[in-house]
Amino acid sequence: MRYIRPLSIEDAVGELAKAVGPAAILAGGSDLLVRMKGGFIEPELIVDIKAIGGLADISETADGFRIGAAVPCAVLGEHKALKQAWPGVVEAANLIGSKQVQGRCTITGNLCNASPAADSVPALVAAGAKAVVAGPSGKRTIAVESVPTAPGRTSLAKGEIIEAILLDKRPVHAGDAYLRFIPRTEMDIAVVSAGVNLTLDDHGAIKTARVALGAAAPTVLLVKEAGQVLIGSKLDEATLERLAKICAGACRPIDDKRGTIEFRRKVAGVLAQRAAAIAYKRAGGK
Amino acid sequence: MAGVAVSTTINGDAVEYLCQPDETLLEVLRDRLGLTGAKEGCGTGDCGACSVIVDGRLVCSCLVLGAEAEGRKVETIEGMAHGDQLHPLQQKFIEHAALQCGICTPGFLIAAKDLLEKNPSPTEEEIRFGLAGNLCRCTGYDKIVRAVQDAAAVMKGA
Numbered sequence: 001m002r003y004i005r006p007l008s009i010e011d012a013v014g015e016l017a018k019a020v021g022p023a024a025i026l027a028g029g030s031d032l033l034v035r036m037k038g039g040f041i042e043p044e045l046i047v048d049i050k051a052i053g054g055l056a057d058i059s060e061t062a063d064g065f066r067i068g069a070a071v072p073c074a075v076l077g078e079h080k081a082l083k084q085a086w087p088g089v090v091e092a093a094n095l096i097g098s099k100q101v102q103g104r105c106t107i108t109g110n111l112c113n114a115s116p117a118a119d120s121v122p123a124l125v126a127a128g129a130k131a132v133v134a135g136p137s138g139k140r141t142i143a144v145e146s147v148p149t150a151p152g153r154t155s156l157a158k159g160e161i162i163e164a165i166l167l168d169k170r171p172v173h174a175g176d177a178y179l180r181f182i183p184r185t186e187m188d189i190a191v192v193s194a195g196v197n198l199t200l201d202d203h204g205a206i207k208t209a210r211v212a213l214g215a216a217a218p219t220v221l222l223v224k225e226a227g228q229v230l231i232g233s234k235l236d237e238a239t240l241e242r243l244a245k246i247c248a249g250a251c252r253p254i255d256d257k258r259g260t261i262e263f264r265r266k267v268a269g270v271l272a273q274r275a276a277a278i279a280y281k282r283a284g285g286k
Numbered sequence: 287m288a289g290v291a292v293s294t295t296i297n298g299d300a301v302e303y304l305c306q307p308d309e310t311l312l313e314v315l316r317d318r319l320g321l322t323g324a325k326e327g328c329g330t331g332d333c334g335a336c337s338v339i340v341d342g343r344l345v346c347s348c349l350v351l352g353a354e355a356e357g358r359k360v361e362t363i364e365g366m367a368h369g370d371q372l373h374p375l376q377q378k379f380i381e382h383a384a385l386q387c388g389i390c391t392p393g394f395l396i397a398a399k400d401l402l403e404k405n406p407s408p409t410e411e412e413i414r415f416g417l418a419g420n421l422c423r424c425t426g427y428d429k430i431v432r433a434v435q436d437a438a439a440v441m442k443g444a
Contacts, residue, residue: 003290003307003353026351033349034330036308046307048354074343098419099397100334103343104350186418187332 005048009055009134009163012047017136017159019045025161026050027070028104030097031113047161055163058082064169066132069108069162073120074099076107086167087282088176088195088275092123095180098187108162114148117190117215121148123178125212125222126195129167135160145212148219173200173207175282177275180214181267183258190215191259194247194271196279198230204285206230211243211276216251216268223250226272235280243276244269294355296321297365305352312336314352315362323363323392327421334420337393338362344400346419363392366399375399375437384433386424394420398434406442410435 006012016023021044024032035041049055055068058079065082073093076082083090089107096105096119107120111131121144129144136159144165147154156162180193193214201207211226226246233239253264289304296319305314312329315321315338327333329348336347339361366373375398378384385391394417401408401416408416413434414427422430 001307002288003351005353005356026354029349029351029354030331033310033351037329037348046351048351050354072343097331098334099344099400099416100337100346100419101331101349103340103345186415 001042001044001046003046003048005051007051007053009049009052009161012049012052012161013134013136013159015045015047016161019158021045023047025112027055027106027109028072028101030101030105031109049161052163062169063166065167067107067165067167069106069164071106072103073105073107073110074102077102082167085170086127086176088178088197088279089120089123089127089129089167092178092180092195093120095119095178107165111144111147111165112154112156112162114150114152114154114219115189116148116151116218116220117193118148118220119178119180119190119193119214121220122193122195122212122214123176124165124167124195125220126178126197126210127167127176128197128210129165131162132164132166133160134163139163141166145220145222150218171199173202173204173283173285174198175279175284177278177282179271179275179278181259181271189258192216192251192253192264192267192271194268194275196272196275198276198279198283198285200280200283200285204234206233206235206280206285209276211247211272213247213251213268213272216253216264218252221250221252223247223272226250230276234285235276240273240276244273247272290353292353292356294358294360296360297362303352307351307353309352310348311338311340311350311352311355311360312347314355315347315360318352321362321364325389325392327389327393332421333390333393334397334417335390335393337396337420339396339400344397361396363396366395373399374440375402375434378433378437378440379430382429382433382436384425384429390420390422390424394422394430398430398437402434402438402441407438408434 180190182188327335
């Protein structure tokens with residue numbers, strides 16, 4: 001096994017592209033090292049991306065925020081402007097693991113680990129976040145929801161690395177929120193979760209809405225119909241009822257010891273309602 | 287496997303070592319450097335017994351590669367006391383009997399030190415949440431929380 005710490009994204013891509021055996025990208029390592037220890041992966045090459053310029057920074061651009069792939073989730077929670085613009089994304093990222101894990105784990109890693117229960121992913125999908133992918137044939141920017149394709153699998157090709165996650169600049173009257181159900185109060189994995197992102201018009205009516213569910217299907221679910229039902233409303237009771245029904249219907253959950261299908265469907269609807277209410281309030285709605 | 291040469295700083299001392307690329311920082315600390323304060327409980331980042339601070343961030347050393355410590359500053363439990371002078375947290379853990387078997391204690395002390403450095407006056411809830419990444423199977427946590435509260439009070443007065 002080889003461990004390398006390239007200084008440029010081109011070098012990292014080049015090394016990954018020409019790797020003969022299994023290769024792994026290391027940022028926080030909170031999934032990778034556990035998988036190595038469990039024998040689920042035996043990489044011949046580990047590419048540590050933390051020394052690559054810009055990958056360990058959050059920058060504010062004219063279009064919004066650029067969160068480097070190696071930024072630990074704890075740093076997201078300490079970034080005031082990001083927290084103010086995208087509180088739902090930040091609270092989702094800060095729910096992952098313990099303080100110890102927060103100091104290492106990244107939202108890009110959470111996305112690329114492709115767990116259906118990844119906490120930051122539904123919030124990112126609701127936020128309309130994009131991933132900047134660097135690869136042997138150049139760079140491309142894709143929607144976050146197009147990254148996971150199945151549990152543990154992504155759409156990334158050999159040699160490709162997500163170098164950053166992009167979040168848009170916020171208009172006035174915008175808010176997002178993320179909620180998950182766990183049987184404990186911390187240090188657990190979502191049984192089911194919901195992320196909601198709203199913008200309002202000047203009268204407090206919902207102008208745009210995106211709703212995403214986690215741990216409700218093999219990959220994160222962007223429930224377009226759930227977003228559409230909110231548009232034009234001020235979250236009256238009838239709209240919230242319809243939102244819950246659509247979310248429950250969109251779920252394709254598994255049945256396991258952590259939650260039955262019936263339970264997950266019901267809770268997905270309830271969490272979507274509650275997250276919508278929080279997002280609405282954050283957007284300045286009354 | 288080719289070894290990786292690493293130059294790092296541990297508890298203020300410049301340290302150089304050679305490790306395997308898949309060796310964790312915890313293994314390096316314990317097996318190569320003789321710093322056996324950090325313990326391996328789970329090896330998967332769940333129990334916090336291997337907690338150390340790297341560049342000011344609390345981490346599980348079982349989830350860090352030894353090779354990653356290059357150029358970093360690592361703080362371990364061995365650097366917590368100044369000679370015979372215990373850190374207030376260490377003193378209060380003894381006074382409150384906040385340990386029984388002791389396996390989790392170095393991790394708790396490091397995590398509590400990190401917590402109090404970032405938040406000198408935590409509420410009980412903040413302490414419990416802040417230390418949620420450290421598991422103790424003996425004390426039931428209550429004595430640990432009280433020791434941290436008492437240490438916080440002493441450190442503020444100091």
